[in-house]
Amino acid sequence: MITFSGVHKWFKQLHVLNDINLHVTPGEVLVVCGPSGSGKSTLIRTINQLEPINQGSLVVDGMDLSDKKIDINKLRAEVGFVFQQFNLYPHLSVIGNITLAPIKIRNTPKKEAEEQAMQLLTRVGLAEKRDAYPSQLSGGQQQRVAIARGLAMRPKIMLFDEPTSALDPEMIGEVLQVMQDLAKTGITMVVVTHEMGFAREVADRVVFMADGVILEEAAPEDFFLRPQHERSRQFLRQLLTPMQAECS
Amino acid sequence: MLNYQFDWSIITSGKYFDWLVAGLITTLKLSAISIVLAFVLGLVIAVMRMAHNKPVRWFAHAYLEFFRNTPLLVQIFFWYFGSYKILPAVVNDWLVSTNFEFAAAVIALTIYTSAFIAEDIRSGILSIPKEQMEASRSAGFSYLRSMQYIILPQAVRITIPPLVNQFLNLAKNSSLAMTIGVMEMTYQARQVESYTFKGFEAFTAATVVYLVLSILITTLVNTYNEKVLNLHKAA
Numbered sequence: 130m131i132t133f134s135g136v137h138k139w140f141k142q143l144h145v146l147n148d149i150n151l152h153v154t155p156g157e158v159l160v161v162c163g164p165s166g167s168g169k170s171t172l173i174r175t176i177n178q179l180e181p182i183n184q185g186s187l188v189v190d191g192m193d194l195s196d197k198k199i200d201i202n203k204l205r206a207e208v209g210f211v212f213q214q215f216n217l218y219p220h221l222s223v224i225g226n227i228t229l230a231p232i233k234i235r236n237t238p239k240k241e242a243e244e245q246a247m248q249l250l251t252r253v254g255l256a257e258k259r260d261a262y263p264s265q266l267s268g269g270q271q272q273r274v275a276i277a278r279g280l281a282m283r284p285k286i287m288l289f290d291e292p293t294s295a296l297d298p299e300m301i302g303e304v305l306q307v308m309q310d311l312a313k314t315g316i317t318m319v320v321v322t323h324e325m326g327f328a329r330e331v332a333d334r335v336v337f338m339a340d341g342v343i344l345e346e347a348a349p350e351d352f353f354l355r356p357q358h359e360r361s362r363q364f365l366r367q368l369l370t371p372m373q374a375e376c377s
Numbered sequence: 378m379l380n381y382q383f384d385w386s387i388i389t390s391g392k393y394f395d396w397l398v399a400g401l402i403t404t405l406k407l408s409a410i411s412i413v414l415a416f417v418l419g420l421v422i423a424v425m426r427m428a429h430n431k432p433v434r435w436f437a438h439a440y441l442e443f444f445r446n447t448p449l450l451v452q453i454f455f456w457y458f459g460s461y462k463i464l465p466a467v468v469n470d471w472l473v474s475t476n477f478e479f480a481a482a483v484i485a486l487t488i489y490t491s492a493f494i495a496e497d498i499r500s501g502i503l504s505i506p507k508e509q510m511e512a513s514r515s516a517g518f519s520y521l522r523s524m525q526y527i528i529l530p531q532a533v534r535i536t537i538p539p540l541v542n543q544f545l546n547l548a549k550n551s552s553l554a555m556t557i558g559v560m561e562m563t564y565q566a567r568q569v570e571s572y573t574f575k576g577f578e579a580f581t582a583a584t585v586v587y588l589v590l591s592i593l594i595t596t597l598v599n600t601y602n603e604k605v606l607n608l609h610k611a612a
Contacts, residue, residue: 177515206517216512220530229526230516282517 130155130286130317131176136185138171138341145171146182147341155285158318160328160349163338164364169321172338173288176319177208190285206234209279213291215271217263223250223274224259227281235282242281249277253307269300273307280311287311289320325368329353337361384575388582393569397582400565407479407561408548408590411486415547416540418487419494420533424524426499437495444492450553452489457481457557482554490547497539501532534602541598545591552587562586 131153138146145168153159161169174180175187178194178201187194192204217226227246231237237245250256253273263271272292279287289308293301305327312318312331322328328335328349335352337345337360344358356362387393425437444452457478461469472480505528513523533540555564566583570576 179511179515202517202519205515208515210512210515212508212512214508216508218509218512218527218531220534230518233522233526234517278516 130157130190131319132186132188134186134188136175136182136187138168138175138180138183145341146175149185149343151336151343151346153317153319155317156315157333158312158320158331159334159336160332161319161321161336161338162323162325162328162364163344166340167338168341169338170290173290173319173321176286176288177205177210179210202234206230206282207285209276209282209284209287211272211275211279211287211289211292213295215263215268215275215295217271217275217278219263222260222262223255223266226263226274227278230278231281246277246281249280250274252310253277254303267300268296269303272296272300272304276304276307276311284316286317286319289318289322291321291323293322293324323368325353325365337364339364381577383578385578387573387575388569388578393573393579396565396568397562397579397586400560400562400583401586403479403560404548404551404562404586404590407482407486407551407554407559411483411490411547411551412544412594414483414487415490415494415543418491419498419543420529422491422495423498423502424521424529426495427502429520441492441495444489445496449485449489449550450556453482453485453553453557456485460484478554478557478559481557482551482559486547486551486554489550490543493546494540494543497536497543498529498532501536502528504535505531537598537602541595544594544598548590548594549587 131151133149133151136146136149137144147168149172161172163169171180175182175194176189182194185195189204190207192199194201194204218229221229224243224246227249228237228239228242231242231245232239247256247259250259253276255270255273255277258266258270258274263274266274276287276292292308293304296304301324305324308318308320308327309331320327320332330349332349335345335347335349336343337352337356337358339360345352345356345361347357352361353365356365388397422437422440425433426441428434428437460481461472461477464472502524509527509531510523513527514520518526551561552563554561555567558564562583566579569579569582573579
């Protein structure tokens, strides 16, 4: 589904992705974690070319992203993206946010698009908010709408870039629940997150990155119980017992 | 003692009243057509000004500098007397048979005002967070489609106060069209004055008309803004 081969990316002098080799199989749920500045957000943003790569090859759903001739808009329509800051369209209602792309890109009739949107809203538990505007919703609700918006295009792949990092603690659960339900449907998911509980329960595989390099790639139980790399151990220690780590 | 005899009846009925009404209608038409065209052209130029394609961007930049920095009266004369000279005879004959003064005035007002509108809209576009563009691009919208559905609707909404100013300027600037013989409000007031020597009454009428027109434009746009756009207030 997604194959990185020798991918490099630089921001000016900064080597943000250094020789990334990674294969995501269809239906897999992959969690990417690592300290901030490790390149994990850049990695997920290369998959729909929000960030173009500088070297190597990246094939997504059979499309080679280094090929200038591909229609990137067509690929992006097949790949849902959920942002840390939700990025709903503030001038459109909830239903407007969800139906815009299906109506304008897929030419879905309005009525059909709205019916489908209502199904998705029901799925994320927000059917009664169909006519609300994003500013009237809490962060957790906005993020659930954003997930529904991504799903409205019936994507093959869903990408999540720290979907719960901007949320108040009591809202994290409702978003993770939606993502967990989604994972069961067999869609391919790549999730950048610090939610280790989610990784442990939902992920098929965990990738640990630091300084633009993939240091570890393992099944969740192996990663959490037997981390191979010193940096991973350090990272997990800090996440699980932040106070202790600071004192040591 | 004032020896000027006020005679308001001149402008409230009869032939001169009809002239003023005809002038008012022409001013309304001229302003309305030019406002709509200037707004659309302003949107286009604003988007071109921000395009990734360098020649497109430079063209828009040159357009803005050129039309913002030359007097409107010169531009009106240019379109009326200048464009005439370089057009093929067939086109000229057709233009003369239509209302060429009016067309030249519309072109000049539209282009001149569109340059100012484009700059206002551009600053509106720049104030929209770049994540909005990222969100719409990642949904599969092209750059132009993103502009159309996501960025411009938000940018125009926050640009409304400066846009009202541009619309008002255009309506008032339309009085310059009299210089090329468009029989709009100011032209007709001048006519009435020439025939009756009642300059005070004639230009009072014109003044009131422009004032009412300006207040009307402000009210219309603000009502639209409140009724339609502010319903969806951003966070």
